[in-house]
Amino acid sequence: MIHKKTRKYIPADLEIKWENLEPVYNELVDRPINSVEELEQWLRDRSELEAALEEDFAWRYIRMTCDTTSEELLQNFQYFATEIEPKTAPYSNKLNEKLVNSEFVNDLDDDKYFIYLRGVRKALELFREENIPLQTEIQIEQQKYQGITGSMSVHIGDKEFTLEQASALLKGTDRVLRQEAWEKITARRLQDKGKLDELFDHLRSLRHKVALNAGFENFRDYMFQALGRFDYTPQDCYEFHAAIETEIVPILREQAEKRKEALGLETLKPWDVDVDTSGKAPLKPFKDGDDLIEKSIQCFSNINRYLGERLEIMKDNGLFDVESRKGKAPGGYNYPLAETGAPFIFMNSANTFRDLTTMVHEGGHAVHTFLTADLELNDFKHCPSEVAELASMSMELISMDNWTVYFDNDKDMKRARRDQLIDVLKTLPWVAVVDQFQHWIYTNPDHTAEQRREAWIQIYEPFGAGFVDWSEHPDAEANLWQKQLHIFEVPFYYIEYGMAQLGAIAVWKNYKENPEKGLQQYLDALKLGYTKTIREIYETAGIKFDFSASYVKELAEFVRSEMEKL
Incomplete structure (x- = not known):
C-alpha cells in the first residue's frame, strides 16, 4: 500500500476549507526571508501546500467523472471551483511577487530553478484580478460537457449501450449492424448538438473576455502565453499542419483506397x-x-520490471476505473495525485483493441507520474503537454513487441501492430484539424454556430475528412468537432499530441535499434519532469523537438516501412 508523503509544514489533518487555508497563506506571505536557504525552505513549504490542494482537487474531479449523475459529487467539485480556487488565486499571485522581489532570488541555482522562475514571471505577467470570477465560471461551465455527453446512450436490438460500448460494434463484420450502430450513435449526438453549441458559445465568450482583460487581442494569443509555449509560435503550428497535409494525408489516402x-x-x-x-x-x-x-501489468513487466511494478502498485491501491458504464464521463485520463506520488487511471473500456492502446497510453503517463514523484518542488512535476504526451505515446509503441500477453497467435499480433501504426498516422491529421479549428474559433470570436460548422468542414476536408463519403450525412460531418472533449474542457491542448506523436515514433525507432539504450534514454527524459526546456528533454530522450516537413517525412517513411513488414 502507498500513502501520502509525510507533511513537514502544513498539519497532517488539514481540512481543505478556506478558513483553514487562509492562515497558512498569510504565514507564507508574511514570513521574513533572510537568506537563500530560507528562500528555498519557503519554496518547499509553499510546494507542500500546493500539492495538498492539487490532490484534494484531483479526488473531487475523479469522483465526479466516475459518476456524473451524483449531485453530491458535482457539488463537492464545484465547492473547490467556487470557494477555494477564487480565494487562493490572489494569494498565489502575492507569493509569486514575494518570490521575484526577494533580494535572494538571483542567488538561486539557475540550472535548477530557471524553468520554474520563467513560469512564475509569466504567471505574474498574465494575472488579472478581474479574471478570477471569469475563470471560476469557466471551470464550472466546461464540466457541463461531461454531464451532457456522459448521459448519452443508445438502444441496439434489446440492449442499451453507452456510446463507447456501441462504438465497439463498428469493428464488426456485419455491415448492416455497423451502419445501424453508427447511425444511432450519430443521431444521439446530434440530438444534443444545440445544447453543446449553446454551451460552447458561452465558453468562447468567457474565454475571449479573459484574453481581453489580460491585454490580448484574442484567446489564441493569450493561451500561447498561458500554456508556456516558449518553444514555438502559432505560425510554427500552421507550418506543422501543412507538413501533415503534404506528407501524411497521401499515405492515409492510399490506405483508404486499399481498404x-x-x-x-x-x-x-x-x-x-x-x-x-x-x-x-x-x-x-x-x-x-x-x-x-x-495483462497490462504483465506487458509492462516484460519490458522492464520497474514499469510493471508501477501498475501493480496502482491495482493494489484501487487506482483504476476502467470499464464503461452509463453515467460515467467519456474519455480517459491519468490524473497524478501530488502528495501520494501515484496516479489514478480512468477510462471507458468496451473490450476493444482501442482499449488496449488507451491503457498502455495512460500507463505511460502513470510511469511518468511515478518517475517525477520525488522531485523537490511540486511545480517541477508540472510537465508541458509536449513532454507529458511523449511519455504516453512512446509507451504505445515501445510496448508493441510485448502484446503477446493480449494475443495468443502471431496473426492477431500482426493485425494489432498494423492497426496501431495506421492509428499513429491517423492521429496526425486529426490533431492538425482540431488545432487549426481552434485557431479559427478564437481568432474569429464573434462567429455564429453555423459559421463554425462551415469552418470545420473547410478545415477538415483538405486533411481527408476521414477518407469517407459524407454526402448523405452532412450534419454528422459538420458536428464532428463536438466529439472532442479538449475543445470544450482544455482549449488549445491538442497540437501537443502531434508533436509528441512524432517524438514517440523517434523514441520507438531508437528502441528498435537498441532496446536497452532506447528505453533508458526515454526514462531519463521523463525523470527530468519540467526542470529543463522541452528541447533539452527531447534531446535527453535521444530525439529532436522538430516538426518540419522534412522530419515529418522521415518519420512517416519509417512507419510506412514498418507497416510493410507486417
Missing part, C-alpha cells in the same frame, strides 16, 4: 473505417476490466 478495394466497396462510409479488411472478427485482447489490468 475500399479489400472490402469490395465503391465508396467508404463512416461505418467502414474500423472493421478489419480481412473479414475477421474484431480483436478481443482481454475479457473484462480486471483482465485488461492484469
Whole structure:
C-alpha cells in the first residue's frame, strides 16, 4: 500500500476549507526571508501546500467523472471551483511577487530553478484580478460537457449501450449492424448538438473576455502565453499542419483506397473505417476490466520490471476505473495525485483493441507520474503537454513487441501492430484539424454556430475528412468537432499530441535499434519532469523537438516501412 508523503509544514489533518487555508497563506506571505536557504525552505513549504490542494482537487474531479449523475459529487467539485480556487488565486499571485522581489532570488541555482522562475514571471505577467470570477465560471461551465455527453446512450436490438460500448460494434463484420450502430450513435449526438453549441458559445465568450482583460487581442494569443509555449509560435503550428497535409494525408489516402478495394466497396462510409479488411472478427485482447489490468501489468513487466511494478502498485491501491458504464464521463485520463506520488487511471473500456492502446497510453503517463514523484518542488512535476504526451505515446509503441500477453497467435499480433501504426498516422491529421479549428474559433470570436460548422468542414476536408463519403450525412460531418472533449474542457491542448506523436515514433525507432539504450534514454527524459526546456528533454530522450516537413517525412517513411513488414 502507498500513502501520502509525510507533511513537514502544513498539519497532517488539514481540512481543505478556506478558513483553514487562509492562515497558512498569510504565514507564507508574511514570513521574513533572510537568506537563500530560507528562500528555498519557503519554496518547499509553499510546494507542500500546493500539492495538498492539487490532490484534494484531483479526488473531487475523479469522483465526479466516475459518476456524473451524483449531485453530491458535482457539488463537492464545484465547492473547490467556487470557494477555494477564487480565494487562493490572489494569494498565489502575492507569493509569486514575494518570490521575484526577494533580494535572494538571483542567488538561486539557475540550472535548477530557471524553468520554474520563467513560469512564475509569466504567471505574474498574465494575472488579472478581474479574471478570477471569469475563470471560476469557466471551470464550472466546461464540466457541463461531461454531464451532457456522459448521459448519452443508445438502444441496439434489446440492449442499451453507452456510446463507447456501441462504438465497439463498428469493428464488426456485419455491415448492416455497423451502419445501424453508427447511425444511432450519430443521431444521439446530434440530438444534443444545440445544447453543446449553446454551451460552447458561452465558453468562447468567457474565454475571449479573459484574453481581453489580460491585454490580448484574442484567446489564441493569450493561451500561447498561458500554456508556456516558449518553444514555438502559432505560425510554427500552421507550418506543422501543412507538413501533415503534404506528407501524411497521401499515405492515409492510399490506405483508404486499399481498404475500399479489400472490402469490395465503391465508396467508404463512416461505418467502414474500423472493421478489419480481412473479414475477421474484431480483436478481443482481454475479457473484462480486471483482465485488461492484469495483462497490462504483465506487458509492462516484460519490458522492464520497474514499469510493471508501477501498475501493480496502482491495482493494489484501487487506482483504476476502467470499464464503461452509463453515467460515467467519456474519455480517459491519468490524473497524478501530488502528495501520494501515484496516479489514478480512468477510462471507458468496451473490450476493444482501442482499449488496449488507451491503457498502455495512460500507463505511460502513470510511469511518468511515478518517475517525477520525488522531485523537490511540486511545480517541477508540472510537465508541458509536449513532454507529458511523449511519455504516453512512446509507451504505445515501445510496448508493441510485448502484446503477446493480449494475443495468443502471431496473426492477431500482426493485425494489432498494423492497426496501431495506421492509428499513429491517423492521429496526425486529426490533431492538425482540431488545432487549426481552434485557431479559427478564437481568432474569429464573434462567429455564429453555423459559421463554425462551415469552418470545420473547410478545415477538415483538405486533411481527408476521414477518407469517407459524407454526402448523405452532412450534419454528422459538420458536428464532428463536438466529439472532442479538449475543445470544450482544455482549449488549445491538442497540437501537443502531434508533436509528441512524432517524438514517440523517434523514441520507438531508437528502441528498435537498441532496446536497452532506447528505453533508458526515454526514462531519463521523463525523470527530468519540467526542470529543463522541452528541447533539452527531447534531446535527453535521444530525439529532436522538430516538426518540419522534412522530419515529418522521415518519420512517416519509417512507419510506412514498418507497416510493410507486417
